[in-house]
Amino acid sequence: MAWQTLFAQTDRQAADASASRGWTAPADTFSLGVASGEPRPSSVVIWTRLAPRPLQPDGGMPAQAVAVTWQVAADPRFARIVQQGVVVTDPARAHSVHVEVDGLDSGRTYHYRFTAGGLDSPVGRTRTAPAPGADPGSLRFALAACQHYEQGAFTVHREIAAADLDFVLFVGDYVYEGPTHRRLRRRRHAVEVEREYSLALYRIHHANYKQDPDLRACHAAHPWLMTWDDHEVRNDYDGIHNTEDDDVTTAEFLKRRAMAYQAYFEHLPISPTRAPVGPDAAFYASYQWGTLAQLWLLDTRQWREAQACQSGIHAPWAGRLLWRCTATEAKERSMLGWPQERWLAEGLASSTSAWRLIGQTTQLSPSGFGTPFGPLLYSDGWDTFPAARERLMAAIAQPRVPDVVVLGGDVHRHVAAQLRLHPGDRSSPVIASELIGSSITSRGLSEALNQWMRSSNPDILHARSDERGYALIDLNAQRLRCDFRATPHPVKADSVLHTQASFVIDRGVPGPRRI
Ligand code: FE
Ligand code: CA
Numbered sequence: 001m002a003w004q005t006l007f008a009q010t011d012r013q014a015a016d017a018s019a020s021r022g023w024t025a026p027a028d029t030f031s032l033g034v035a036s037g038e039p040r041p042s043s044v045v046i047w048t049r050l051a052p053r054p055l056q057p058d059g060g061m062p063a064q065a066v067a068v069t070w071q072v073a074a075d076p077r078f079a080r081i082v083q084q085g086v087v088v089t090d091p092a093r094a095h096s097v098h099v100e101v102d103g104l105d106s107g108r109t110y111h112y113r114f115t116a117g118g119l120d121s122p123v124g125r126t127r128t129a130p131a132p133g134a135d136p137g138s139l140r141f142a143l144a145a146c147q148h149y150e151q152g153a154f155t156v157h158r159e160i161a162a163a164d165l166d167f168v169l170f171v172g173d174y175v176y177e178g179p180t181h182r183r184l185r186r187r188r189h190a191v192e193v194e195r196e197y198s199l200a201l202y203r204i205h206h207a208n209y210k211q212d213p214d215l216r217a218c219h220a221a222h223p224w225l226m227t228w229d230d231h232e233v234r235n236d237y238d239g240i241h242n243t244e245d246d247d248v249t250t251a252e253f254l255k256r257r258a259m260a261y262q263a264y265f266e267h268l269p270i271s272p273t274r275a276p277v278g279p280d281a282a283f284y285a286s287y288q289w290g291t292l293a294q295l296w297l298l299d300t301r302q303w304r305e306a307q308a309c310q311s312g313i314h315a316p317w318a319g320r321l322l323w324r325c326t327a328t329e330a331k332e333r334s335m336l337g338w339p340q341e342r343w344l345a346e347g348l349a350s351s352t353s354a355w356r357l358i359g360q361t362t363q364l365s366p367s368g369f370g371t372p373f374g375p376l377l378y379s380d381g382w383d384t385f386p387a388a389r390e391r392l393m394a395a396i397a398q399p400r401v402p403d404v405v406v407l408g409g410d411v412h413r414h415v416a417a418q419l420r421l422h423p424g425d426r427s428s429p430v431i432a433s434e435l436i437g438s439s440i441t442s443r444g445l446s447e448a449l450n451q452w453m454r455s456s457n458p459d460i461l462h463a464r465s466d467e468r469g470y471a472l473i474d475l476n477a478q479r480l481r482c483d484f485r486a487t488p489h490p491v492k493a494d495s496v497l498h499t500q501a502s503f504v505i506d507r508g509v510p511g512p513r514r515i
Pocket of ligand 2: 173410
């Protein structure tokens with residue numbers, strides 16, 4: 001905990017400077033780039049990690065503490081520095097640096113950089129949220145998810161980096177723990193953390209992803225708001241349950257979760273106040289964009305109950321599929337855990353923002369495959385948590401919370417859907433909207449499975465699994481517009497994106513409308 005105290009203080013410069021005495025930074029010390037995140041009206045988190053040899057367990061850093069200077073400026077040339085300070089980092093956190101810079105002006109663009117061992121980092125650009133109560137006029141962001149390094153190039157990030165945005169909303173599968181089938185492989189992970197894992201291996205794995213220049217550029221260009229899904233730890237894990245590997249005890253899995261959470265934190269712009277403590281992390285939060293929007297960013301993994309029903313089919317490219325069983329229907333079954341469910345319901349009911357956005361990891365609207373015995377359900381999605389989904393819809397409906405838009409990922413397809421009070425019941429009213437932003441690289445369902453899924457679920461207004469991309473979302477006090485930016489799978493280094501489809505949601509009228 002002592003380091004968090006240090007992070008909060010900048011008046012220890014003399015002591016800090018001595019921390020790195022004798023160490024001169026090699027030229028590629030900032031090879032993992034810089035990033036910012038969690039924009040709030042007067043603060044933003046800035047990040048870097050010192051790692052001249054990113055694929056070595058120690059990142060090529062000496063086994064000692066190092067002082068790092070940070071600067072935030074109003075201009076990209078750093079003529080008008082508005083804040084600066086010194087922090088000390090060390091091998092216990094892989095020489096990562098997380099500074100929550102406070103006292104900034106609202107709704108402003110800033111530039112930031114770090115200096116360590118005599119070397120300057122690249123410059124990042126970030127932006128604070130509007131002042132509370134202020135009307136910013138508009139909000140524009142990219143909704144992205146799912147970037148298997150082996151399944152394609154991160155060209156989608158190149159377009160996002162160049163776009164004029166307030167932030168990037170990334171809703172999970174930032175790294176994938178395992179390899180991909182040889183037929184789908186476009187490049188190789190440096191290491192894998194599927195069967196053998198350690199904190200050192202998870203660190204190398206994250207550093208490997210950050211070696212991609214388009215991913216680094218996207219972090220340097222915009223602040224990110226992030227939540228995680230399963231692959232940051234292990235495919236389809238549920239809370240304390242390692243679903244894939246039957247031979248692993250809960251105690252062993254929690255050790256693994258702690259390693260994965262720690263490496264994730266060390267490589268991303270997350271507030272130091274949210275650093276994981278062992279296998280636990282305070283990872284859901286709400287963000288406000290003036291009077292225009294409030295965003296609740298959910299953690300659908302850490303408190304999720306175990307997968308239901310032992311039966312099921314392993315379908316190629318669709319994961320485990322199952323029919324409803326006693327366990328899926330249990331009233332008390334929760335995906336978010338009760339404290340998070342209550343926090344979200346209370347937040348929705350008390351919010352006065354024009355738009356209420358819920359950022360979460362997977363598809364909320366029904367997406368099963370119709371069969372004569374009832375729909376076959378994706379075992380890892382909301383379809384196997386029907387009671388929890390009904391509770392969320394009730395929180396939106398009673399009392400009526402208008403203009404709710406649920407934003408998701410995980411399913412590797414662009415989706416626009418209408419959300420009904422009782423999902424799947426065509427006689428119940430549409431009360432909210434859902435948008436999902438395909439994947440950066442990860443492969444989607446086959447065309448046949450996608451067709452089957454679509455024809456089984458008429459509330460899905462749009463679903464395409466054949467293209468990768470992101471959703472560009474632009475909203476003002478009257479309407480929200482979503483452009484599904486897309487490019488065919490697999491994404492190549494020279495792929496170009498196009499608009500696959502566009503939808504609008506008018507204030508006061510739940511449900512997306514194709515334009
Ligand atoms: Fe994914
Ligand atoms: Ca996932």
